[in-house]
Amino acid sequence: MKYKSMLKQAVLASSMLALTACETVQTTQGGVVGVNREQKMAVSADALEQAAREQYAQLIAAEARKGTLNTNPAQVARIKAIAARIVPQTNVFRPDARSWAWEVNVLTSPEVNAWCMPGGKMAVYSGLIEKLQATDDELAAVMGHEIAHALREHARERASQQMVASGVISVGSALLGLGQIGQQGAQYAYMGLVGLPNSRAHETEADRLGIELAARAGYDPRAAVTLWQKMGQLGGGGTPKFLSTHPSQADRLSDLTAYSQRVMPLYEQARKTR
Template sequence: MILQTFHRKLFLLSLVVALGGCETVQTTQGGVVGIQREQRMAVSSAAMNQSAQTQYAELMAAERQKGTLNRQATQTARVRTIADRLVAQTSVFRPDARSWKWEVNVISSPEVNAWCMPGGKIAVYTGLIEKLQVTDDELAAVMGHEIAHALREHARERASEQAVAGLGISVLSAALGAGDLGQKGMEYAYMGLLGLPNSRAHETEADRMGVELAARAGYNPEAAISLWQKMGQVGAGEPPKFLSTHPSRSDRMRDLGDYAQRVAPLYQQARQRP
């Protein structure tokens, strides 16, 4: 759920730095949910965070000018309270995250959406809150998922992957004399065989980390299931699984159910805290 304009800027940025080579990193600790996949990065974390900070400031300034930023004080306070409780638990996955310059804002829009840019720049849309009539537990599920994307630096990984692939495709297409049509075919092949499955992996990781963050913050992790049930009721259907960047709804709900049970003891412990 990252903005397309942000991704276009990141792609241009990634092309500049891709020639500097890749590094293999583990951006987060595993947590109870056991996220252990190593990631290949060609884009620096500092460059990503700077780009995100600039883009976020521009977006919030535009919303403020339109009069659509944090219009309802009670609603904004509710979202920020939930975010604060989730952010307080991020150190279980990466200790440095508590010191990020987190920002949380609510945008008045009918869109059912929320996102978290690199470095902890969060936006929640009123359409998500009002159309789904989300409970605090369900809102924590959404925000925990989006925060997990930032903790795992999925946007950085995706930009790195696209940069390396874009350079490789261009070089190979030129070497083979494939022309524009041939290059487009290779781009589609890349997306189908590597690009989209990686996006599904990112979504699954964010789902699993999100339920753990919610549980540790004292929110019922099973709310992630009711949240996606509501999503299904307002959605206009979903693309075929093999073309989707997200897991199918049935697979997602089954996995969320499994991991909600796995982190249930954390939720019970959190509820017993004073």
């Protein structure tokens, strides 16, 4: 019993050591939607941004070789025009984002997808535009959501969580003699109890910041609701909520409806000045 107690204390000590290596940061200001959660980072922003730039350059070069990069001038002009209105609004959440080397491209693919890497490197897939028959307001909701992930540095936060968890699990498994099966089980437990709920939190934060970005840019924030309704119609049967990295469809639509109403005054004001 004493030996097990000492082992538990050692695991706890290793956990505390890993946590103390993390930097507590507030990546963005709260805005009207009030996203104020502090984040613990163990990975440097510079390291992640450099990796993102390299990955983005490789991906764009590969798309160019395949002839799938910016093949539809009308789509490209449309996406770039929306980005040109949203990007200046990032100043509300973090002033340094205005100096990022923003870039947006359209990739010809049936995939319904879009993303924004750390540092402002973005891509929108033609499948998202065409399969959803997305309006400009709906595209602004998608792009605002993806930009919000970059502003909140969610990729860096996930990498930091995985780094800390991996170190703690490895040390703990060795000390407790869990072996390969035990360590794998601990990793699954981490993902189920910590990893996936945090991912859902990231999605909710990106939804809320995204609709504020869109509203400030003069796009109707209520389009986020119709966008995710269309997404739900494409998706078929839903994944069980406790195993999903996204909020349930009902939860997401309820939250987006409430927060789109909260930012409606920003949208109305932006319309007057355009």
